[in-house]
Each structure stands twice: as C-alpha cells, then as structure tokens.
Amino acid sequence: MDRFYVLVMGFLSVVLVNNFVFTKFLGTCPYLGVSGRIDSALGMGLAVTFVTTLSGTLTWLVDAYILTPLDLQITRYICYIVVIAGAVQLVEMYVRRFFSSLYDVFGIFLPLISTNCVILGVCLFLDVWGTDTLLEAVVLSTGTGIGFTVAICVMAGIREELILADVPTAFKGAPITLITAGLLTLAFMGFAGMIK
Amino acid sequence: MPAHNESKTSLYRQALTAGLWRENPTFRMLIGMCPPLAVTTAVKPALTMGFSVIFVLLCSNFVISLMRNLLKSHLRIIMFTLTIAAFVTVCDLYLKAYLPDMSEILGAYVPLIIVNCLIIFRAEACASKCGPVVSVLDAIGMGLGFTIALCILAAIRELLATGCFFGFKVMPGRFVPWLAMQMPVGAFLTLGLLLGLANVLTRKKEA
Numbered sequence: 001m002d003r004f005y006v007l008v009m010g011f012l013s014v015v016l017v018n019n020f021v022f023t024k025f026l027g028t029c030p031y032l033g034v035s036g037r038i039d040s041a042l043g044m045g046l047a048v049t050f051v052t053t054l055s056g057t058l059t060w061l062v063d064a065y066i067l068t069p070l071d072l073q074i075t076r077y078i079c080y081i082v083v084i085a086g087a088v089q090l091v092e093m094y095v096r097r098f099f100s101s102l103y104d105v106f107g108i109f110l111p112l113i114s115t116n117c118v119i120l121g122v123c124l125f126l127d128v129w130g131t132d133t134l135l136e137a138v139v140l141s142t143g144t145g146i147g148f149t150v151a152i153c154v155m156a157g158i159r160e161e162l163i164l165a166d167v168p169t170a171f172k173g174a175p176i177t178l179i180t181a182g183l184l185t186l187a188f189m190g191f192a193g194m195i196k
Numbered sequence: 197m198p199a200h201n202e203s204k205t206s207l208y209r210q211a212l213t214a215g216l217w218r219e220n221p222t223f224r225m226l227i228g229m230c231p232p233l234a235v236t237t238a239v240k241p242a243l244t245m246g247f248s249v250i251f252v253l254l255c256s257n258f259v260i261s262l263m264r265n266l267l268k269s270h271l272r273i274i275m276f277t278l279t280i281a282a283f284v285t286v287c288d289l290y291l292k293a294y295l296p297d298m299s300e301i302l303g304a305y306v307p308l309i310i311v312n313c314l315i316i317f318r319a320e321a322c323a324s325k326c327g328p329v330v331s332v333l334d335a336i337g338m339g340l341g342f343t344i345a346l347c348i349l350a351a352i353r354e355l356l357a358t359g360c361f362f363g364f365k366v367m368p369g370r371f372v373p374w375l376a377m378q379m380p381v382g383a384f385l386t387l388g389l390l391l392g393l394a395n396v397l398t399r400k401k402e403a
Contacts (some may be wrong), residue, residue: 023380025233029313032229074289077307078281085274117230117311124304168392170399174226175392182384189379 007139014143017192020118021151022185024125027118031152032177041156045149049142051091051113052122055084056141059123060131080123088113118148154184211322211330215338221314222345223394228314232346233383234305239362242350244298246343248287248306253315253335255283260323261331267324276319281310314342352386353377 020026027048034044059080067073096103113119122141131137158180167176219225222232228249235245256279267275288306291299299306309315318338323331354360357377359367376382 025230025380025383026308028229028233029227032226074285077285077288077310078278081274081277081281081310085277117308120308120311121304124307128304170395171388171392175388175395178384178388178391182381182388185380185384189381 007136010136011139011143012194014140015147015150016188017194019147019151019188020121020144021148022181022188024121026121027116027148030116031148031155031181032174035152035155035159035177038153038156038160041152042149045145045152047113048116048118048148049145051084051088052119052145052148053138053142054091055087055119056122056126056144057134057138058083058087060126060134060137060141063127080120084119084123118144151184155181158184207330208333211326211333212337214334215341216344217341219338220341220345221317221338222342222349223391224398225317226391227317228312228342229387230308231305231312232349233380233387235302236346236350236353236383237357237378238354238360239347239350241298241301242346243343244291244295245302245305246339246346248291248302249309249312249314249342250336250339251287252280252283252309253318253339254332256280256315257318257323257331257335258328260319261326261328264324272320272324273316276316277310280315280319284310314338349383349386349390352390353382357382 014020018024021028021031030044030048035041062079062083063076067076067079072079092103122144125144126137126140129140131140155177159177162176162180171179215221217224221227222229231245231249235241256276259279260276263275284307287309288299291302291306318334322334326334351361354362355367356374358373359365359371374382377386
C-alpha cells in the first residue's frame with residue numbers, strides 16, 4: 001500500500017508539479033513549434049509519451065544491469081543515445097509495418113523525436129531522482145510523457161484562440177507564445193504545494 | 197587568383213558573422229531553446245553553459261565536416277549525435293573535475309547539450325556540406341551568438357531577481373528583488389519580451 005502511494009504521488013508529481021515543460025524547460029522546441037493546432041499537438045504528445053516510456057525503461061535497464069556492474073558509467077551518454085535512437089527506429093518500422101493508419105497520424109514527428117530533449121531528459125533525470133525499481137522507472141517515464149502531452153495540448157488550445165486576438169505585430173508568433181507559456185507556468189505553480 | 201581569394205575571404209567572414217545577429221540561434225532562428233530558459237538564473241552558469249556549447253559545437257562541426265563524404269544519408273543523424281555525445285562526455289567530465297560547483301548547478305543540462313537542436317542543426321546545415329575551415333568559423337560565430345544571447349537573458353534575470361550582476365551587488369539598498377524572475381515564469385516572460393524587442397529592432401533596420 002505504501003509503495004503504491006509513493007508511485008501515485010510520483011506520477012502526479014511529474015505530470016503536474018514537476019512538469020518537464022514548465023519547470024525544467026525540456027521539450028521547449030516542439031512545445032513552441034507544434035502547438036499551433038490541437039490535433040497535431042495531441043499526435044506529438046502521444047508519440048512522445050510512447051517513446052519516453054520505452055526509452056526510459058530501456059535506459060534504466062541498461063544502466064542498472066550493464067553499465068553499473070561493468071563500471072562503464074563514463075559511456076553513459078553515448079549508450080543512452082544509441083538506445084534512444086534504436087528504440088525510435090524500431091518503433092517507427094514496427095508502426096509503419098503493422099499500424100499504417102497510426103503511422104500517418106504520427107507522420108514526421110516520430111523520427112524527429114529521437115532528438116527531442118524530453119526523451120534524453122527523462123533518462124537522465126531517472127538517474128538524478130535515484131529511481132531504484134523498474135516499476136518506478138516505468139511509472140515516472142510514462143508520467144513525464146503524459147505531462148508533456150497535457151502541457152502541449154493546453155498550449156495548443158490557447159493558441160487556437162490567440163489567432164483571433166489583436167497582438168502587436170512585433171509580438172506575433174513566438175514572443176507571444178513564450179509570454180503565454182510564462183503565464184501558464186505561473187498557473188501550474190499553484191500545484192506546487194500539493195505534494196509534500 | 198585574387199578574385200578567388202577575395203570570394204573565399206568574404207565566405208569566411210559571412211560564416212563567422214552569420215550567428216552573431218542575422219542568424220542568431222536564439223533571437224532569430226529560435227533553436228536550442230532549453231538552455232536559454234533553464235540556466236539563465238545568473239550570469240555565471242549562463243557563461244559556463246555558453247562556453248561548453250562553443251566547445252562542443254566547434255569540435256563536432258570540425259569532426260563532422262571531415263567525415264562529411266563518408267556519411268550515409270539514413271545513418272547521418274545517429275552519427276551526428278554520437279559525435280556530439282562523445283564531446284559532451286569530455287566536457288561534462290572536465291566541468292566535474294575543474295568547476296564542480298558549476299557542474300552542480302548545471303546538472304543534467306550539460307548532458308542535454310547532446311540533443312540541443314542548435315548543434316545538430318549546424319551539423320546538418322553547415323558541417324555536412326562545407327569544409328573544415330568554414331565549419332569551424334561557423335561554429336565560433338554561432339556559439340558566440342548563442343553565448344551572448346544567454347548572457348543578455350541571464351544579466352536581466354539576475355539583476356532583477358537578486359539585484360546583483362555576476363555575484364556583485366549593484367542595485368541600491370532600497371531595491372526590492374523580484375523573486376519571480378528566478379522562477380520559470382521569469383525565464384519565459386523575459387525571453388518573450390526580448391524576442392519582441394529583437395523583432396522591433398530588425399524591422400527598423402530593414403525599413
């Protein structure tokens with residue numbers, strides 16, 4: 001029961017309180033680039049969630065069962081990159097072969113994801129947070145992906161309305177998006193007292 | 197061949213100056229946006245980050261431009277990231293050994309240089325097409341442009357959040373620190389306003 005509580009709290013923490021986009025600024029590029037419309041934002045979010053879960057789990061396994069016993073932590077970053085790129089490539093081939101309609105939905109996002117900072121960020125922060133069980137690693141990496149999806153969808157919803165607003169010409173596009181993002185982080189700070 | 201030499205010099209100058217303003221990665225191209233937001237709470241970590249990025253960009257651009265004729269197109273990106281990852285490891289170990297306090301502050305953002313779009317973008321757009329000299333000059337220009345942008349952002353945030361610059365107190369005693377500037381809100385707002393300002397400035401220049 002106690003461990004279940006820890007897992008639930010950890011999950012809520014990465015989705016709301018320690019949201020990667022709002023507190024760690026990871027994945028800012030797609031967050032600003034692909035948040036123009038809700039459907040593409042949702043597609044990106046789902047693809048990211050899928051890949052974070054997979055690569056977070058895989059890199060945790062690689063770290064715990066290969067790198068640490070062999071004392072090879074110095075090659076950690078290179079190994080992470082290989083694992084992530086391999087995972088993305090495999091997922092892409094698998095989805096294209098067996099779920100071609102899903103492949104059309106993900107489109108260009110899937111190959112782009114291997115250089116998305118959220119993915120590598122999850123793998124690195126799992127280590128920083130001191131995750132010691134596989135279940136924890138799976139839950140936290142899924143939660144991070146969902147947190148990213150929430151953030152990018154909220155942003156896309158706002159931006160669809162923002163088109164109608166009368167913004168000074170110099171602030172059209174990225175500047176107003178960043179300012180909106182700033183106000184959103186302020187809103188999400190309200191969750192800060194929720195855990196501990 | 198004087199004409200040839202001249203065109204070469206202007207090519208070099210162009211490669212060097214592009215990153216400073218015309219194609220400034222942060223203000224004009226909007227790439228590699230994570231570090232400008234994350235490490236700019238004070239000038240010192242921002243400067244460390246800037247130099248780390250210059251080092252990695254310089255080395256990776258040089259190596260990639262040397263092997264540009266051997267690259268297979270479908271394995272290109274993975275070769276780029278592997279090269280970058282190797283140099284980031286060097287940089288991370290150096291920071292841990294010689295600047296442990298900075299390494300502590302920057303934390304996971306040093307390894308995250310690997311997936312910084314700026315470096316991959318320059319590898320793709322410049323180093324995989326040009327010779328080593330142009331690539332190195334391009335890396336210096338882009339890296340400096342990135343560092344300057346980082347420092348401007350950090351100077352504003354540090355000044356307003358703590359009343360200090362580079363750790364020295366500069367604001368008068370009555371100054372009330374804006375704590376919000378140290379939080380993520382401050383990062384997004386400052387960068388948004390600076391981008392707007394950059395847009396205004398370029399429009400004036402063009403008009």
